[in-house]
Amino acid sequence: MKHDKKHEESSADAARISRRDFLKMTGAAGAAVAGLAAGCKPDAAKAAGGAAGAAAPGEMTLRTNPKTGDRVSLLGYGCMRWPSVEGGSGRDQNAPLDQAAVNRLVDHALANGVNYFDTAPPYCRGQSETTTGIALARHPRDSYFLATKLSNFSETSQSREGSIAMYRNSFKMLQTDYFDYYLLHNVGRGGMDEFRKRYLDNGIIDFMAEEREAGRIRNLGFSFHGDIRVFDYLLSQHDKYHWDFVQIQLNYLDWQHAQEINRMNTDAEYLYGELVKRNIPAVIMEPLLGGRLAKVHDHIAARLQQREPEHSIASWAFRFAGSFPNVLTVLSGMTYMEHLQENLRTYSPLQPLTDEELRFLLDTATLMMQYPTIPCNDCKYCMPCPYGIDIPAVLLHYNRCINEGYIQPNAQSPDFRRARRAFLALYDRGIPAPRQAEHCIGCNTCVHHCPQSIDIPKELHRIDQYVENLKRSL
Numbered sequence: 001m002k003h004d005k006k007h008e009e010s011s012a013d014a015a016r017i018s019r020r021d022f023l024k025m026t027g028a029a030g031a032a033v034a035g036l037a038a039g040c041k042p043d044a045a046k047a048a049g050g051a052a053g054a055a056a057p058g059e060m061t062l063r064t065n066p067k068t069g070d071r072v073s074l075l076g077y078g079c080m081r082w083p084s085v086e087g088g089s090g091r092d093q094n095a096p097l098d099q100a101a102v103n104r105l106v107d108h109a110l111a112n113g114v115n116y117f118d119t120a121p122p123y124c125r126g127q128s129e130t131t132t133g134i135a136l137a138r139h140p141r142d143s144y145f146l147a148t149k150l151s152n153f154s155e156t157s158q159s160r161e162g163s164i165a166m167y168r169n170s171f172k173m174l175q176t177d178y179f180d181y182y183l184l185h186n187v188g189r190g191g192m193d194e195f196r197k198r199y200l201d202n203g204i205i206d207f208m209a210e211e212r213e214a215g216r217i218r219n220l221g222f223s224f225h226g227d228i229r230v231f232d233y234l235l236s237q238h239d240k241y242h243w244d245f246v247q248i249q250l251n252y253l254d255w256q257h258a259q260e261i262n263r264m265n266t267d268a269e270y271l272y273g274e275l276v277k278r279n280i281p282a283v284i285m286e287p288l289l290g291g292r293l294a295k296v297h298d299h300i301a302a303r304l305q306q307r308e309p310e311h312s313i314a315s316w317a318f319r320f321a322g323s324f325p326n327v328l329t330v331l332s333g334m335t336y337m338e339h340l341q342e343n344l345r346t347y348s349p350l351q352p353l354t355d356e357e358l359r360f361l362l363d364t365a366t367l368m369m370q371y372p373t374i375p376c377n378d379c380k381y382c383m384p385c386p387y388g389i390d391i392p393a394v395l396l397h398y399n400r401c402i403n404e405g406y407i408q409p410n411a412q413s414p415d416f417r418r419a420r421r422a423f424l425a426l427y428d429r430g431i432p433a434p435r436q437a438e439h440c441i442g443c444n445t446c447v448h449h450c451p452q453s454i455d456i457p458k459e460l461h462r463i464d465q466y467v468e469n470l471k472r473s474l
Contacts, residue, residue: 060113076116081333090124106135129173149185188226219244225451281328290377382446437464
């Protein structure tokens with residue numbers, strides 16, 4: 001792939017980094033020289049990125065995959081939120097995707113150095129692969145890297161035949177005869193028992209390894225959510241399967257607080273550190289925690305804006321994720337052109353966080369823990385609810401009210417009356433009564449599908465009780 005005179009950063013030192021060297025390590029990322037990129041000879045690196053790896057304004061930062069030499073854009077396009085014909089995201093609406101708008105987004109992304117596109121069979125209610133394939137097929141195949149996944153979540157697709165059929169259908173939908181990056185999707189959900197059913201008992205991991213040998217898969221990896229035992233097991237099998245990359249959730253809140261906010265049994269610091277030990281490149285998902293780090297509490301927003309009034313709240317999170325040298329690409333689901341353009345500014349080129357900025361951001365994450373939002377990323381894996389509840393809308397309404405100060409500790413709070421009115425008005429206006437939290441019977445159907453391990457019925461009952469208390473106080 002040709003990307004002359006683009007910026008490239010080193011990941012060679014990543015394997016020698018310990019977790020306690022976090023600030024030193026990430027600070028060094030900004031001074032990395034292109035000629036030090038793993039597996040890249042100095043002369044080749046010089047031709048690709050300049051003698052010192054410097055990039056002119058507007059040039060996308062590239063990272064080198066140490067296993068293949070792929071030069072991947074640090075900003076990756078997550079194709080799970082393509083625009084629909086009704087406006088908004090196709091992830092949220094049961095409407096056809098807007099192919100013309102998707103084409104424009106893909107064209108603009110490619111023209112500005114974005115070359116990694118990540119999709120999956122269930123994205124955008126099953127429409128993403130087809131729409132992504134149409135948009136990308138208009139461009140030379142060697143001008144982009146294509147990633148998709150084996151999303152064999154259902155009982156039918158978990159069989160060997162069902163899994164292979166899903167895999168082969170992705171070739172057809174995406175109009176390609178090979179995948180640059182292919183993932184076992186959402187491993188860890190349901191623990192080891194579900195993992196065995198989806199990938200071990202049916203022999204699918206071995207099948208995928210054979211497909212890599214045949215060249216139909218260029219890089220094989222997995223995306224992780226949930227049970228850390230599955231993550232550790234897969235890394236323990238690295239000598240056997242030779243994982244080319246791993247996709248993890250990483251952001252400045254999850255770095256050290258994921259166990260507190262997500263009820264997960266590990267933090268992003270551990271996940272990243274384990275990949276660094278094995279020199280496995282990391283692909284980053286949820287750099288904004290499903291948008292939560294772009295819509296923070298007013299006090300946190302003021303703190304960030306005072307520090308960098310010229311930049312958006314979201315740019316802090318994207319800079320954090322991109323400052324790690326072992327990160328290959330950072331995925332963002334960009335529905336609108338303005339989202340794409342803003343993220344292009346952040347990564348063209350990346351200005352890695354300084355040591356002082358990293359301390360500031362980690363301190364900010366600690367302050368954010370004073371405002372305990374529910375870790376819902378609006379992925380909608382919990383939907384549809386058999387009782388008609390709009391689960392993500394309820395949880396995100398609660399989060400919005402926390403961030404905007406509409407939840408007060410008690411009725412004696414000075415701003416209680418205004419906050420109560422705002423909470424109830426926004427709740428009734430945004431969520432129809434038949435879809436509100438009061439209809440939850442605790443069937444737990446949703447719990448098994450949540451990649452963030454949220455006890456959804458518990459949260460719905462808590463919100464419903466809060467609503468009832470507000471109504472009684474009228």
